[in-house]
Amino acid sequence: MMHRSEKVWLILSFGMIIGFMLITGYQTFALEMGPPSYGERIDPQKVDETAPFDNPGIKKIGENEYEVVMILQVFSFTPNEIEVPAGSTVHFIMTSKDVVHGFQVADTNLNAMVVPGYVQKITQKFDKPGEYLVLCNEYCGAGHQMMSTTITVK
Ligand code: CUA
Structure with missing residues (x-):
């Protein structure tokens, strides 16, 4: 009992x-x-053949407005170099092909988690010219420390 x-x-x-x-x-x-704040999903095995990730890169979509389609994977960002004129608004559309990565841009409030299987969208206006360091801030393996790129604003 x-x-x-x-x-x-x-x-x-x-x-x-x-x-x-x-x-x-x-x-x-x-x-x-x-973790994923919106329901847009993607098959992480088929990133290369799923639009818009079948064509990663930077595209001008309006006056002072750009779209950056970016793929994250161990241990790189594709595209690797981004350049926009000062005063540009940049819409980042990102996904991961493998594990969880981070997308943090120094000197901005940009800080996003990029999770395989999900599409991460984040927008930032770059007013000040300079070289902005982009870092992965989620531990993703042995090469995590080296996972970085730059955004050039001129
Ligand atoms: Cu990718 Cu750490």
């Missing part, structure tokens, strides 16, 4: 688990705090 107090604790701890699950679910779906 189970003690009455044991039953109470069982029910309490079970209730707590359900409670945490509800909170996490609420955060993920209602507050969009889950």
Whole structure:
């Protein structure tokens, strides 16, 4: 026979688990705090043949507006060199072919997680000319330290 107090604790701890699950679910779906913040998915095995990643690179899409389609993989960013005029708004569309990578741009607020299977979109305006260092800030393996590129604003 189970003690009455044991039953109470069982029910309490079970209730707590359900409670945490509800909170996490609420955060993920209602507050969009889950790792991929939007539902755009991609098959990480078929990145090279899935638009727009079948044609990575930089494209002018308007006055002072650019689109950068970027693929991240161990341990590189493709395209590797990006150059835009000062005052440009750049829309980054990114995905990973293998593991979770980071996309952090020094001297900006740009900091995104790039998860295989998902499309990450982030926009940044570059006003100040200079060389912006892009780093992977998610540990992705032996070459993680070397995973970097630059964005040149002139
Ligand atoms: Cu890619 Cu660290």
